[in-house]
Amino acid sequence: MRLSRTMLAGAAAVTLASASACGGGAGEPQRPAGATALYDALPDAVKEAGVIRFAGDSHPPYRIVADDGKTVTGIDKELQDALGKVLGVRTEISIVNGLPAALSGMLASRYDAFNGPVKDTAEREKQFDAIVWMVTRTSYLIPKAGSAAVKSSADLCGKRVAGTAGSIVEDQAKRLTDWCVKQGKPEIDFIGLADTNGTILAAKSGRADAAGMTESAAIDVLGKEKDAFTYVTQTDEQGAGVDQLAMLVPKSSGLGPVMLDAFKEIFKNGEYKKIMDKYGLQKVAVEEPALNTAGAQ
Template sequence: MTKHLCKLAVLIAACFSVAGFAADSVTVPAQNVDPALRAMLPADIQKSGSLISVNNGSFPPYEIATSTNSLEGASADLANAMGELLGVTIHHASVSGLSGLLSGVNSGRYQLGFGPIGDYPDRQAKNTFIDFVQEFVVFAVHAGNPEKINGLEDTCGKRIAVMAGGSAEQVIRTQSARCTEAGKPAVHVQSFVDQPTSILAVRSNRSDAFFSSQAPLIYFVSKTNGQLELAGVGKKNGFHDIFQGAVVPKDSPLSKVVLAAFQTLFDNGTYAIIMKKWGLENNMIKAPGINLAKEATQ
């Protein structure tokens, strides 16, 4: 991420303060180093005592950038707990856009993307996902839903904001083609690099809706003083079951150790404590898994 974009991401994130959303009174239990887990790490990581996790800098309440190289949120708490288990420090780096994140992981510049990042079969060709949450995709719209956007079928001719390079962008572009095939106006797809910018586009009436993951939308909508609301809740909206997780290069040895570390955090209750702290209890799954996604988007 360029210096200008880093400053912009931090500035925008500051507009959506964590205060009042996170349960500040919740204490996340400290983890003891697990020698067996640490021994599973590649030798170079054991020697350096650190690894780098890349993020978009904007995926509340999972990832909330507090500077260009530090995070708050559920993923930050989980990464910290995992680092304690493994006896390493997990450093955070921000890039612009999902494509930059995935290419950075696959080039070896970063060891992993903690995410959670959408797990889809087409992405599994180059990546391994260690899934730890389930997600849903809905719309953030103006209060009262004046454009009556209650599902994909209502987006023809509308200005729909999406995250550039994400699965929601693929779905909305497919829907746009369906609109024109049916003789209706195409969807005006507006691609943005992060969540806050997309939300601001709706709030400033440059977009009719933001089509994105439900968990961060709940967070952002709660910060708009009643300006926005959710729509399309409870519908598939072009998706099958959506699993999200950390991502490493395909067949990376890190996948097994990250999975094992997640399983420990699930088993000892830390996962549930962190997810509930950030209001994400409805996104919890029973156990982490590798490449849980079996179906592509519709």
């Protein structure tokens, strides 16, 4: 049977109405059922992709990478899942080879964010929004089987210290070296490597006398290898202080302010405290997240 023009027009109208109800006109991202105001505030590029793409290097206990090189567990994965839930989009982690690869990848739009944890600095804030969600001090793992007699951070002067290249640890090691020189002691020989696992292996193999990392990472290693290491923590006198650690998001993406609101939500709903308590990070937790603290100082 042949349909009249009137019937065809009516069918087209029904189809158009159904499409509008499912997510808007052609080319517009479909709004998920139950989407929140945070989802509505996301940049269109994220809505269209339906996922926030994180870069991440191997950095236990933040990112624990399985033998397949893809499966990731740890603090970062749980934090990203919590943020994705309140934002209404999926999250995924791509493993990269260290901080420089994460930063360049974000600037090239391959990734949307990097959760480090990385130090918030005024220089980085020129290109990235930094959402501060924890603080830290730098510690140094000392192999018990090693020949270096390191009983305190002062004993690291003149020693070989492995750390992630371009990380907060490298900056802290420079401050410790400055302190050593002022004390009339030899400089630290810093060995920059791609990730935390590499620094641990360097210390185990004798290539380095110590492995520098965040205190939370050092505690995690000690929990897994109780008989292999001890650790010392850098002091305020040696230039340590308390560093603000942040998630970085390219300013050009417009995602930073929305991500700050997502952090505020997981602080409010208890997910942040739950994750920090689970990994024993109560001492480095903050009362509330903050945006671009370095530039404001």
